[in-house]
Amino acid sequence: MSAPAFPATRALDRERLLPKIFRSFRTAAWLGWQIETNWVTDPFLFLVYAVAKPVAGAAILVTMYAVITGGNFEAPIFAYLYLGNAFYMYVGSVMTGVSWAVIDDRERYKMLKYVYIAPISYPFYLFGRGVARFVFGTLSVSITLLAGVTILNLPLDLAMVNWPMFFAALVLGVVMLAMMGLLLASITLLIANHVWFLGDTVAGALYIFSGAIFPLEVLPSWLRPVGYVMPLTYWLELIRRSLIGSVAEAFPALARFSDGQLFLILIGLTLAFGLLAVVAFRWCDHQARERGMIDMVTNY
């Protein structure tokens, strides 16, 4: 009796898939926004929180640079590291934001099991939870760039920016970071202890290989190949080229690639990481259910 009905049920499920994905994403985005913003009623404190951390992070690099060069902010290396550092904030916010939802729901709010049994698409729920952090990341990047232009004479001329290339690279980069976040979230599902700083430490470690704050030529030759397989490397290069073309030309590591080639490499690596993230999520999700780790918390 039930066998003939099964394909029809699956077809119905497929029809409902898109609304389910959209509903999961939208609800999670709303939830993430509430969590990230309603902890404080004082707008000033909220602004301090939103601004102080990214500006201080950039100021560390600026001070290091100023101490050594005596404040030579006109050199291309300064624009290189400043832009790289500014846009690297998206790595911390999007990648960590997506994976953090697992920790937040499991450890802090103890609701991961309820989320799991809800009629939602969990990967898209995770992407939705990253939206609020993406918004904060955008705020941090904007403030850092504004400080660079107004205080440090960063040669960023809005009239000279290649806007289509910038937005295309930015969108592609955000998708790539979300997929890396899903990969990290998958691993997080299988770690019940010590996950608190997982996102931050992975983002910190990737800082070194992506050429975010120094050209890849500075890395030892045996470490450079790691940088060449990181999509972040090409993404940051595209962002730099679209904003200040002359900066990218000053450093030869990626100069041999045209803009189109960089886009193709970035698309290819994004697809590869996306596929890896999907496979990893399915495997880790299965393992976490099998081992009863969905609601396992620190110090279990």
Next chain:
Amino acid sequence: MQGTLSRRLPSSVELFLRTVFARAYPRVIAQQREKSWMFFEVLLPMLAVSAYVFVYRAIGAPEAYVGFVVMGGAMTAFWMNVMWLMASQFFWEKEQGNLALYIIAPGSLMAILLGMALGGMLATVLRAAAIIALGILFFQVEFIVVSFWALFAAFILTMVALYGLGMMLSSLFLLLNREAWQLAELAQEPIYLFSGFYFPVRSLNFWMALTASIIPLTLGLDAMRQLTFSTGASLGFLDVRVELLGLVFLSVVFILAARLLLGYMERLAVREGRLTDRQR
């Protein structure tokens, strides 16, 4: 009968030590359940510190600065331990429902905090040691110790003052709710900047550096750099003896303040009913 009972009760010192041990024990044991923490908390932070080393290499900085970054990177482990595993921990215990149990237990809150810090020390020391080892083996950082005793004193005094500060801050976290997490996060990059974790603190304006000296790591790190690098003294903020005296002063002030504030905040939290209040 009374004598028998009094023999069973531990003395205040014994109770203090037993509380420290009792709170440190679960932290140490929990770390052994998943060895993956070594990868995420020791290896990956080493890579993050390396990024700053390569920045200095990219802009042609003298090699002494590489050593400064390595030492600063190692000391971040202690700051993280104080902020996340001690100062903000009362907020977390409140979320878990343990805070009220701590308050009604006979042990002191300072002993509980010390136990938390010591329990997390295994990971902290490993992380700091790994970063120093990375500096020596990978970046050929040369440590030339001017005086072992002065270096030992600088490190110990820094730790005492730092953990005193952590205890003092924890009293504030007793009253905080969800904002505790964000405030603890706020105490990272800005502190790394003003305390000169990745550059000599004298590079900042004198008054700014002096103000930042309220964080014990500012003076401690500067003193340790002066005592372990050949060019450290020329890039130092104040004379090492002055910095050691400053650390003694901070240690005394923070520990006394922690004791007073913990008592005051506990009474306030009890009066206002905040010990079990979880405004999620």
